[in-house]
Amino acid sequence: MDSTQRVRAMLSFVQAADRGSFAAAARHLGVSPAAVGKNIAGLEAALGVRLVNRTTRSLQLTEEGQLFLLRAREAIDALDAAVDVVTLQRTQPVGKVRISTSNGFGRHFLLPQLPRLIARYPGITPEIDFDDHQVDLVRGGFDLALRGGMIEDSALVARKIHTMQMVLVASSTYLATHGVPGQVADLADHRLIAVRFLGGRMSSWDIGDGETEAFVPRPAAMTFSDPEAAMIAAADGLGIAQVGLHYAWPLIREGRLRILLADRLRSAPREMVLLYPHRALIAPRVRATIDFLIQEFSKIESLHVRTADLAAYHYG
Template sequence: MELSQRVRAILSFVQAADAGGFAAAGRVLGISSAAVSKNVAGLEQALGVRLMNRTTRTISLTDEGSVFLRQARVALEALESAGDALAYQRGEASGHVRISTSAAFGRDQLIPALPALQAQHPGLSVEVDFDDRVVDLVRDGYDLAIRGGHISDSALVSRPVCRLNLVLVASPDYLSRAGIPRSPRDLLQHRLISRRFLGGRVSPWNFRTADGSISTLDLDPVTLTFSAPEALAQAASLGLGVTQVGVHHAWPYLRTGKLKVLLLDVHDPGSYEMVIQYPHRALMAPRVRVTVDHLLATFAKDQALHVPPTRLQKYSVE
């Protein structure tokens, strides 16, 4: 098999593995499913090993196919990066960068960072998907993702952006009507606004006890429930009740006096974080590198993402 044919065959194999079928791979590559199948079969013949098991409806990787897929990705990324590297040396990173992030973070932090990125690198095109679900970067074809929460260990590279501390807040108007809660138990007499994640789990409200342990408030008397975190801060600012929300969402309202912090001394801020993640690569494409570096530098200057807990005391109720 000639080198050019081998490269086309490897592309077909990788795309078929990612897309889960020859027809889907063909649509991405702009060729027929029969051509994809022929390319993969030719690659198997050249290698002398079966890479995929086929049925009439599905394909699956053999053990040898899984090993080859990992190496094929590295090889294709190296080819892609080879051309980009020359442009990068001239300070001219170019190409398409696909990003996954949540709707709120994308609107408030990512979009404002894009004008400077494209002014510095006009050859870049950026595609952003706003999705609160955790995507599979490799399978779904993303270059990087910006994620918040409890970040689990994975094969992905994670670059820290900030801690995501939680805070309890309510509007001065609501507190003047309903009274100020002085203990977690007092919250049960208030109108509570909670967040429900897309999977159905409700975000817990945790508090530190005198013996150093953590207790969780029973949220049965919740009045309002939202899936979007930014909606929590907005609803609380309108006097609808008490909510727990990320400091970066509450920050604009705290600074303007529309929200006040509650129970700062006993409320547990959690151990959540925001990170930029991307697949581990032997050669990171310059278009991705400059994007990651720019975003990290921009987010580091975003005051709302780096409010120290001690500063919140200024915005607590008296």
């Protein structure tokens, strides 16, 4: 007897025991009394014991039948509970939501949203993976991801969070000591802070004086694998760095960083996006998380700085 036959036979047995006859069980299950009898007979044969003593007027469980009835009820209750759980998750935002995010964006922008997310949806359990590598959402079992750059995977749904702007920055202290670069060529006389990607490639800077080749900060006075560390080093007066405006904006507002060579910036088509695998049949727990994050990210000033807002912070 396979699992499907076993479940069908157990249902027939439990209904016959509860309702007192094969006929009553058959009416409840929408099958014939003969089918109920056959299911129970098959169950008895598989177990090797008699479960029911049946006469023309009554149905009586054997001692083995009474014992099996208790266990069969537990099994059917477990199946019902499993259906209830899935049904609840289909209609309400309940359950685990696995999110993949880069370290910087996760720490600065995702983590501050979690208290409000949980307060609004207490049934949601966020599970956050911090990883600067690109991940396969489906293979990795993630519900959604927060990633920046040039997104190419057309199999994923991408919801834009903001356009990523890169700026060249240094502290006032550094500039007072080393001078202010007026053009890209002047950078050769400065301490340049570089960022190396995880694959080993040096990050180029989005600046230029008309040349077609990307500007790579060489020789670098220091190199970091973490863009946030490069930003902090620049704020501490150690040199000039290219950083994401969304990370640097609070330090720029405080006066700890000044923007350099603003007229030489060449914006690359980069976006920070929220990615998820499917358009249809998204679980409520995932849909609620996506909609909440998109709404909250739209309110964060650092993610939506206008070009006009930067003029007051240019140096030179």
